[in-house]
Amino acid sequence: MVKPFPFIRNHQYNFIKKQVDLLERACHSVTDPKVVESVRYSVHFNIMEAFPGADGLQKQVLEKASTLRAEGEFRHYLHSLELYLTEFPEVTGKQLAKLFPKNKKLKLPDLTAIDYRYVTYLGWVDIATNKLFIVYRLNGQLAGIEGRYLPTNKSVCFVCNRHAEVALFTAVTRSKPANASPDYYKAIGNYLCVDSEVCNKNITDVTALDKFVREVVGTHES
Template sequence: MVKPFIRNHQYNFIHKQVGLLKHACNTVSDPRVVEAVRDRTQYKILEAFPEATELEKQRLEPSTTLRADGEFRDYLNALEPYMAEFGEVTGKQLNKLFPKIKKLKTPDLTAIDYRYVTYLGWTDIATNKMFLVYHLNGQAVGVEGRFTPANKGVCFLCNRHAEVALFSAITKSKPANASPDYYKAIGNYLCVNSDVCNKNITDVTALERFVQEVMGYREV
């Protein structure tokens, strides 16, 4: 039995690669070119799962046979049962992650399909705050910061052009012998709508680096 092993960003990556293959199948007449795209698609997908077991690889391998439009859709649908959920969180847990916020505004947690979540993000317009929750090394961590609307721009997490805001968080890391009032803000342009971002994010490298830097888990 194969347990869920595909994280949301990995599923998005597969979706993107399969989309490129589908486009080649529908627009390229040279079968050699199509097969080259097919081989690259399979390679890129498996490369995204370096620790996959043989059974998990078998679940991913049908992409080598896809040709008709319906087959691409069926392949992606067949992967959904193997999507690993973002660890479900409760309102009480969120309050513990942000203890300094007395009246924390949280999203409707009951309306979230956690299979399609890489990070939990939301804004509180009243306080001009943006919040982000991510599971790092198996533990939920929370990052809060101020946001400044910036209209359209490129999100540093999903690399898509969307409505973004400048998300500025104060790092908990301090140099040795720093003065008591020392602080350093780390700012990045982030999608205002985290649902949109979660649908497009294909890599968590930038997200994990950002969380580590803010939480003081590494040198900055």
């Protein structure tokens, strides 16, 4: 038996799950078959549009989502997709320390408790220093960002676009204009989920996160 080749990233899996949930609700609560078929078509279109480079086998896996009908098929299908999930690079404490060299007493998350299949970015808080840390894969390389965080009331997270417990995360950009003075300083802030695990379960699009990381680390899209 040929081993499935992973091609679905965490945020894409979340997107598929959201589409499958929409179809399941329609199948169970809508009596008009035309409406259900309309939802079915929309689910098919949205999922395929999210994977423009899918090959033949990958298309077969993805197209199955819009064919689900009976109760139990939906959960079974989502479970079957776990074989195709691409893992976030498994990191070590030494690797994280290299990403944040100025933090000699860097507090690390429990790396043994992480299921890297469901990670779009690593995020954790160090309450002692009032800092929040993010590790994200950019252009095939891990990039680390640290910044101050200020807990606020519930608001919309800029990464997962969900209403949740957030903090104002502010990081200093490393990029400078060509004619900038030596003391040039620019901070970029956004509301981010305090609990990165919850955020990783909800994120369906990496556009905003990717842009934010690029702005902070000063890397242009290649």
